[in-house]
């Protein structure tokens with residue numbers, strides 16, 4: 565049994581490899597650039613070169629694989645590219661795909677939720693066994709705000725005062741690893757949240773305590789957020805999609821807590837209060853005061 569992990573040099577795929585590499589299961593990582601994955605190779609992970617935009621590579625990369633973890637960044641071609649991987653998996657004889665989706669996939673009108681649902685539906689119709697993992701906003705997104713917290717003492721965001729049940733990537737990855745390595749999770753869609761919903765005012769207070777300096781949450785308008793991040797070079801389609809999502813979150817769509825992680829892992833998911841001091845300690849490069857120029861709004 566071999567497990568193939570896509571996105572292995574990224575946030576979620578990397579965390580899934582980290583969870584699985586202590587098992588005896590052979591691991592294969594689909595990577596665009598082998599040079600970025602030398603650490604994975606050193607851990608015994610087999611590297612196969614491939615790009616989701618080059619479907620010709622994918623069937624060979626997936627041959628001999630039993631189960632695959634599917635994740636890629638948000639991209640205007642995301643639906644086509646992820647569906648292409650699913651088609652290649654079927655052709656290659658893969659049995660099972662665990663798809664990284666998003667909370668409230670298909671339920672909310674926002675573009676990202678709709679894209680993820682289209683991919684989920686393609687997977688469900690493919691004949692492959694499947695599991696959908698639907699995480700809420702990730703605690704690790706705070707990396708985008710680290711420089712502003714250190715240099716400006718401010719966490720700027722346009723999501724308002726709503727409490728959100730953020731989830732730790734490592735808990736999502738632990739669920740992915742469980743699904744990929746143990747039977748019994750087929751045809752399930754798992755909504756994955758942290759143990760409580762917290763406002764960004766509270767999150768800023770956690771960072772202030774961990775950094776031992778003042779950090780305040782500063783609520784800004786969606787227009788101000790978009791203008792500043794456009795100036796930082798981020799693509800307009802993404803900023804618009806994110807603004808749609810934040811508008812949904814402001815109505816409480818990301819506030820509910822699920823017991824899924826605790827039920828599956830038999831332990832509580834990480835709280836934001838516990839996440840922050842650990843993250844500050846283990847990511848000193850993000851919180852070094854002079855390393856990066858302060859930006860508004862820290863994107």
Ligand SMILES: NC(=O)c1ccc[n+]([C@@H]2O[C@H](COP(=O)([O-])OP(=O)(O)OC[C@H]3O[C@@H](n4cnc5c(N)ncnc54)[C@H](OP(=O)(O)O)[C@@H]3O)[C@@H](O)[C@H]2O)c1
Pocket residue numbers: 570571572573574575576577594595596597600614615616617635636637638645664665666667676698699700701702705
């Ligand atoms: N952030 C959140 O709060 C959140 C919450 C729920 C769901 N999500 C979902 O999570 C996904 C993003 O995951 P992530 O944070 O792990 O992303 P990430 O850290 O940006 O990593 C993306 C990975 O995908 C690889 N990749 C990109 N384009 C590729 C291509 N064309 N072919 C093959 N590999 C490719 C990258 O490889 P390279 O190293 O070569 O670039 C990298 O390994 C999105 O679908 C998003 O909707 C995010």
